Every structure is written in C-alpha cells, then in structure tokens.
Amino acid sequence: MLSEEILYQLLDIMPVARLGLLDGVGLPEAMPIVFARVSDGLFSPIDGKPKSSAKLARIKLIENQPKGTLLLDHYHDNWEQLWWVKMDIEATVISMEHNLWDQAVSGLRAKYPQYHSVSLFKDNPTMIGVRWTRVRWWASNELKGIKRWIETRVV
C-alpha cells in the first residue's frame, strides 16, 4: 500500500513527471512536465522555457480529452532501485481566477529555484491543474525502494 503520506512526499520531491494525453486523433501523446502539489492537486505552468511551442498544444489536447495518465518513475543502473508510480488523472486548464492559483505559484517557485531566471508564465498566465483518480505503483524492491529514494532526496 502506497500511503497518501508517501505519495505526497514523492510528488513534493520529484522534479519531473511524464504526462500522457490523447492527441488530436485519439492516439497517445506524452510529454515531460514540471509540477507542484497543493493539497491533493498538482499544478504545471505553461512557462517561459525557450521555444517550447508544444506546451501550448497540450492545452488543446486537454480541452479535447481531460483524462490522461501521469507517470513518475525512477531509472537507475542498479535495477534494485527501480520504481514507478502511475496515476490516472483528469487535467484542466486553469487561469488566475482559480482558488488555489496563488498557492500553486508559491509552490512552483519554492520547488523550482530555476524560476528565478525563467519566467513562470508565457503570455497569459495559464496552468494545467491535475487531479488523480487512481494510483498504481511498482517497485523492484517493494515499498522500501520508494522510501529509500525519498530519504536520499530530502537530506
């Protein structure tokens, strides 16, 4: 059992996840995203990283089909340290009116010092909000593997 506590720790520490959506013709599409957690929601900005026009495409995809998948996984040459967490998710495109907007912005700035030099938003401030409906996980070394990964990251 992956407890909420461990899941939250993972989400707070993990810098990148892969978001799976449907493309315009209903085929799989995947992209790496950065994100911050606020309570039981995740927020990923359409940020100012250079020339990343694909980021805008994802807004259309979400408006078309909000259901997707979010994969957090850890690759290591030592295969006893492999693990993944897979979430069935629903994504929404949100603007500054969202009630958790300010907390999400603070969360992103706290998690990613990179936003001191990269703009958090491009054009109209927009984020992708993510809620999960189901969580599956696997770890080569069972839950110990995930817990150990968290421990090595929070020191």
Added chain:
Amino acid sequence: MLSEEILYQLLDIMPVARLGLLDGVGLPEAMPIVFARVSDGLFSPIDGKPKSSAKLARIKLIENQPKGTLLLDHYHDNWEQLWWVKMDIEATVISMEHNLWDQAVSGLRAKYPQYHSVSLFKDNPTMIGVRWTRVRWWASNELKGIKRWIETRVV
C-alpha cells in the same frame, strides 16, 4: 534537424524511454521501458524484473492498438540542459522467430550488463518491437544540448 546519426546515438545510449499506449478503453497509458536498437528498429524485452505484472498487460494493449508514442527526455536541474525526443511509433509483439531476434538479444545484453543477473525473459521469450514513423524534438539549448548530453555519456 535531428540527423539519423544523432538519433541513433541517443537511442544507443539512453537507458530508459517512456512508452505511451492506449489502455483498454482508449485512454492514455504510459510506462518506462528499457530497449536496444537494431538498425531502424527498437526492441524491448518482457524481462524478469520482479513483480512487474504490468509488463504482460502491455502486450494486450499493443495487440489492441499498435500505434503509440515513445518519449526520450532528459531532466536536469540546469534547465539549459533539458531536451526531449518524441517518436510516433508502431509496436508489435514478437517472438524468437523474428529475423532480428538474435541481434536484439545481443544488443540488449551489450547495452544492459544488468542482464547478467536479471533474466532477459520471463516465461515465453517475448519482446516488443518498435518502429517509428515520425520524430519530433525540443531542446532548451537547441541541438547543442542534445549533442553535449551524448558526449558526456560516451566518454
């Protein structure tokens, strides 16, 4: 332009990719895979990593809908080093009769010394074969970023 030469180098070095498929009801599913390249095809074994029953599920998904996406990406705290390569793919489930089987097995053993201690196959030897039909890429620092990543890996 991402040349075939650079793409092949990336595929030969990159230890992990994320495979996006459709699940049983046509929604996105994603999973990390290991793979080796032979010519212009990729091969990923249904291997003996412990308790990874999801690996067998992917066979059904591919039989249902062979079209998917394969994402190779590099996360780094220095966002000037970020890049991704996204391939539209067609996957097939292949057995030992496949004409590139032996080369694929050799390629996997050469790329992953871990297969000295982990079985390359579980039960009936089976691999997922992947061919790509389209390649898109993005790099924070344009092609230089991808080339530099390759250079740091091959020394």
